[in-house]
Amino acid sequence: DVKVTQSSRYLVKRTGEKVFLECVQDMDHENMFWYRQDPGLGLRLIYFSYDVKMKEKGDIPEGYSVSREKKERFSLILESASTNQTSMYLCASSPGQSGNTIYFGEGSWLTVV
């Protein structure tokens, strides 16, 4: 089975802190994604990566950055957390071909106070 592991399920951070959300996949997938989930808005793509050290902005990249130094690991970084970044963050991965199923992690609940 595909396993996408998010290291932290629940985090509470203070405004202005730098926050790292880590994600690891064990299926040698080329593509990795970070989504944000908010009630009534569904899932919105923050960033995705199609190869090591490669990244592209999604629909809502402002306030976020990402890092992919190894194929299996994709990190989401909040340089200076703000209260409007309180949300559920979902990491996902998929094989390289278009239209392939995307596999999700269990999500990380981030609260910024």
Added chain:
Amino acid sequence: AQTVTQSQPEMSVQEAETVTLSCTYDTSENNYYLFWYKQPPSRQMILVIRQEAYKQQNATENRFSVNFQKAAKSFSLKISDSQLGDTAMYFCAFSNDYKLSFGAGTTVTVRA
């Protein structure tokens, strides 16, 4: 991003009955993929069913089936013989490359 619309925020169904969730999308592409994902209270997103736009035959997976109307840009999900374990949020999603665009979701509650 492509637009995916789920017009039903919540639905309730009696156990063993059938419920249909609606989804419409907007695209000018001819080749694309459509998905339904399930997110139970545990929050783990699980693929329910996948449809390739160039295939006219509607996809089915056990009790789950879709009605894909390409001209109408409609992709509804039917859950037959609903079970308590089907209680979850269901998301419709569209892809014409590597990425998925999601609808806002429909919360389905199955009543005993």
